[in-house]
Amino acid sequence: MSKVRAEVLVIGGGAAGMSAALAASAYADVTVVDDNPMLGGQIWRAELGKIKSPDAKRLVEQVNSGKVNIINNAQVFGSDSHGCLLAETPDGTIELTFEKLILATGARERFLPFPGWTLPNVLGAGGLQAMVKGGLNIADTRVIVAGTGPLLLAVADHLKAKGAKVICIAEQAPASKIRGFALGLWRFPAKIAQGVALRMRLRDVPYWTDSWVTDCVNDDETTHTISVTVSQSGVARTLECDLLACGFHLVPNTEVAAVLGCRIDDGTVRVDEFQQTSIANIYCAGEPTGIGGVEASLIEGKIAGLAAAGQIDEARRHFAENGKTRRFGDALNAAFTLRDELRSLASADTVVCRCEDVEYGRLIEFANSREAKLQTRCGMGPCQGRICGPANEFLFGWKPGTVRPPIFPVKMEDL
Amino acid sequence: MKFDVAIVGGGIVGAACAYSLSREGLKVVVIESAGIASGTTAAGMGHIVVMDDSEAQFALTRYSQQLWNKLVPGLPKLAEFENCGTIWVAADDEEMAEVRRKHSFYAERGIRSEILDEASLSAAEPNLRRGLAGGLLVSGDSVVYQLFATRFLIDTAKRNGAELMVGKDVVGIDADSVLISDGTTIKCGNVVNAAGFTAAGLSPGLKIAKRKGHLIITERYPNFARHQLVELGYLKSAHGSATDSVAFNVQPRSTGQILLGSSRQFGAVDGEIDHAILRRMTARAFEYMPALRDLSTVRVWTGFRPATPDNLPYIGAMPGQANVYIAAGHEGLGITTSLGTGELIADAILGREPAIPAEPYSPAREIKEH
Numbered sequence: 001m002s003k004v005r006a007e008v009l010v011i012g013g014g015a016a017g018m019s020a021a022l023a024a025s026a027y028a029d030v031t032v033v034d035d036n037p038m039l040g041g042q043i044w045r046a047e048l049g050k051i052k053s054p055d056a057k058r059l060v061e062q063v064n065s066g067k068v069n070i071i072n073n074a075q076v077f078g079s080d081s082h083g084c085l086l087a088e089t090p091d092g093t094i095e096l097t098f099e100k101l102i103l104a105t106g107a108r109e110r111f112l113p114f115p116g117w118t119l120p121n122v123l124g125a126g127g128l129q130a131m132v133k134g135g136l137n138i139a140d141t142r143v144i145v146a147g148t149g150p151l152l153l154a155v156a157d158h159l160k161a162k163g164a165k166v167i168c169i170a171e172q173a174p175a176s177k178i179r180g181f182a183l184g185l186w187r188f189p190a191k192i193a194q195g196v197a198l199r200m201r202l203r204d205v206p207y208w209t210d211s212w213v214t215d216c217v218n219d220d221e222t223t224h225t226i227s228v229t230v231s232q233s234g235v236a237r238t239l240e241c242d243l244l245a246c247g248f249h250l251v252p253n254t255e256v257a258a259v260l261g262c263r264i265d266d267g268t269v270r271v272d273e274f275q276q277t278s279i280a281n282i283y284c285a286g287e288p289t290g291i292g293g294v295e296a297s298l299i300e301g302k303i304a305g306l307a308a309a310g311q312i313d314e315a316r317r318h319f320a321e322n323g324k325t326r327r328f329g330d331a332l333n334a335a336f337t338l339r340d341e342l343r344s345l346a347s348a349d350t351v352v353c354r355c356e357d358v359e360y361g362r363l364i365e366f367a368n369s370r371e372a373k374l375q376t377r378c379g380m381g382p383c384q385g386r387i388c389g390p391a392n393e394f395l396f397g398w399k400p401g402t403v404r405p406p407i408f409p410v411k412m413e414d415l
Numbered sequence: 416m417k418f419d420v421a422i423v424g425g426g427i428v429g430a431a432c433a434y435s436l437s438r439e440g441l442k443v444v445v446i447e448s449a450g451i452a453s454g455t456t457a458a459g460m461g462h463i464v465v466m467d468d469s470e471a472q473f474a475l476t477r478y479s480q481q482l483w484n485k486l487v488p489g490l491p492k493l494a495e496f497e498n499c500g501t502i503w504v505a506a507d508d509e510e511m512a513e514v515r516r517k518h519s520f521y522a523e524r525g526i527r528s529e530i531l532d533e534a535s536l537s538a539a540e541p542n543l544r545r546g547l548a549g550g551l552l553v554s555g556d557s558v559v560y561q562l563f564a565t566r567f568l569i570d571t572a573k574r575n576g577a578e579l580m581v582g583k584d585v586v587g588i589d590a591d592s593v594l595i596s597d598g599t600t601i602k603c604g605n606v607v608n609a610a611g612f613t614a615a616g617l618s619p620g621l622k623i624a625k626r627k628g629h630l631i632i633t634e635r636y637p638n639f640a641r642h643q644l645v646e647l648g649y650l651k652s653a654h655g656s657a658t659d660s661v662a663f664n665v666q667p668r669s670t671g672q673i674l675l676g677s678s679r680q681f682g683a684v685d686g687e688i689d690h691a692i693l694r695r696m697t698a699r700a701f702e703y704m705p706a707l708r709d710l711s712t713v714r715v716w717t718g719f720r721p722a723t724p725d726n727l728p729y730i731g732a733m734p735g736q737a738n739v740y741i742a743a744g745h746e747g748l749g750i751t752t753s754l755g756t757g758e759l760i761a762d763a764i765l766g767r768e769p770a771i772p773a774e775p776y777s778p779a780r781e782i783k784e785h
Contacts, residue, residue: 078688080690081687081689081690081691086690356670368450370450370453371450371451371453374450374451374452374453374457374562375562375563375566380713380714381634381713382634382711382713384713384714404688404714404715404716405688405715406712406713406714406715409634409711409712409713410711410712411708411709411710411711411712412631412633412675412697412700412707412708412709412710412711412712413697413701413708413709415631415690415693415694415697415712415715
């Protein structure tokens with residue numbers, strides 16, 4: 001097993017991770033470990049090998065300039081008893097030791113079960129965008145984008161730019177909350193500019209608030225067309241499309257933090273103002289500390305990087321800015337909270353755990369996730385409950401179960 | 416008095432006791448601290464196997480296997496019972512001699528088994544490496560998803576009038592009651608201590624040590640293995656030794672997943688994954704089944720076997736304590752021997768003649784009355 005030693009080790013090469021690495025690299029030896037072939041994370045995922053956003057491009061170039069040691073295609077799956085991390089790479093397992101650790105593990109989409117959500121042409125909104133960035137041809141494809149959060153707009157924009165026909169965006173949040181959120185943006189002029197540009201590009205795409213998919217069927221299996229029923233402000237409308245892209249905002253990736261024993265409250269990693277977790281020398285930045293968007297990730301990354309490199313005073317200078325981006329995150333999460341009606345979409349035979357084929361009806365009787373897991377294997381499959389865990393938390397109020405290594409499936413010889 | 420019998424512990428052993436006792440019309444309560452089947456039962460493999468390491472172990476495992484086979488027609492599909500058989504794998508000529516000894520031991524006692532040579536072993540399990548000496552196929556052995564089976568036993572007991580109390584921590588046992596940590600007591604005619612590795616804390620004098628084990632489960636690879644595969648050196652390398660040990664032990668689940676064991680450690684108190692012994696365990700497995708290297712592992716977990724000094728469980732009346740019975744210390748065989756245990760406990764409480772001699776399991780072998 002090869003070993004990597006770092007003064008400052010950063011897990012994750014997205015906005016927070018890159019920002020942390022760059023900030024720390026002026027003062028310390030920094031290694032970034034990322035599970036993708038290229039830096040950028042989810043938000044700045046490269047499109048056919050190229051990153052589009054100029055800001056992102058600049059940051060990637062700076063991190064890539066040679067000062068920072070970058071290990072791509074490495075998936076952290078657990079920790080050793082001696083406090084080092086284990087990562088699987090195409091060339092086997094590497095053991096990562098560090099003096100300071102910064103966790104910048106990002107977020108994933110939340111999915112909620114409704115009848116038909118497991119059909120092959122129902123995809124995650126972010127997932128579909130990643131596939132298109134990877135080369136999937138979507139020209140002239142009819143797509144409905146549904147769920148909640150600003151990601152829906154970004155995805156619709158991208159799909160449209162690639163020639164898809166976006167039929168509508170169904171946003172579950174009520175119009176009043178969206179309006180309130182938009183009005184609150186005066187504090188963030190850049191966001192307003194972005195939002196306005198986005199709405200201009202999407203002006204011919206209907207944006208329905210108070211709207212959510214209740215059902216989706218493939219009537220004629222010889223075609224790819226699916227019928228999607230949308231509850232639009234209380235009126236059921238059935239629409240035909242080729243793809244349904246769904247995402248219900250984001251869920252922080254806290255598994256690495258959990259395996260290391262960092263304190264996690266309400267699904268987010270608890271940090272102090274220097275981004276230090278409950279464990280000394282382990283920092284966390286970006287979405288795992290609470291969904292806040294890319295600006296919050298950049299600032300938190302910077303603070304974590306400086307603090308980890310011992311630059312306390314320098315780190316402190318960014319506190320005010322961080323407070324501001326955090327307020328944006330709070331407003332964002334408040335605007336896109338999930339409405340109660342979404343709890344009752346699944347019917348008894350709707351699959352909730354896709355890995356183990358566990359239906360909603362089998363889960364109702366259990367009091368907590370562990371009981372359900374032991375009796376039905378819900379959450380015990382290859383995704384380790386990443387999809388059904390957050391869904392069950394929303395549907396049943398179950399706290400997620402304990403996280404155990406390997407937190408991602410690994411080849412047995414790499415364990 | 417409300418209950419005829421209070422059973423402390425809702426693992427598979429407690430569940431089997433509740434099943435056997437409630438069928439006889441006794442009013443039973445199962446008191447469980449955490450959740451049904453959430454302790455050692457949850458961590459196990461679900462192998463239903465006839466063992467030959469002692470006459471007493473053989474008698475209890477065979478009797479229990481017969482009870483499992485009787486239970487099967489009523490067992491829901493979700494219990495994933497599969498009569499896949501066990502192959503005891505022999506690596507060399509010395510172990511082939513052991514295969515022949517084992518074969519005649521089983522034959523003398525009416526258990527069907529078949530000696531496999533190198534070629535027939537390879538045909539039966541193509542993913543085993545070439546060059547192994549052979550093995551013994553015991554076709555009557557099975558596997559079960561023990562968590563669902565435990566639940567089935569509890570549900571059946573409930574239909575027979577049993578009650579289930581979850582979240583109650585038993586802190587004391589008396590002849591006519593059990594004491595709960597919240598200060599309440601539950602009155603009962605008899606108590607069965609089926610508290611696994613915590614049983615000795617409630618019934619002083621018993622000797623039950625925690626013997627830690629690791630298991631690995633993979634994604635789905637249907638037909639990768641077809642039988643439960645156990646290295647024949649298992650007894651030599653694992654059961655017999657007092658030090659940490661590993662052995663090759665593979666189980667095909669009906670889901671297509673591969674379950675891999677096993678490790679045995681004394682003295683380990685926490686459930687953390689021990690990467691050093693885990694790597695010894697996988698290295699041992701790769702010696703037998705190199706193709707395991709490339710299988711995708713989804714989970715690793717640990718559990719504690721409740722081990723007694725002589726590797727036999729304590730089943731029967733607690734010496735010096737009227738109306739108290741022990742059903743604990745089943746080490747790594749609790750899934751198999753649960754059903755036999757339930758019947759022996761019912762026999763003891765009802766004063767029935769047991770189907771097999773019960774003395775070898777009596778707690779009296781550890782605790783002498785004064």
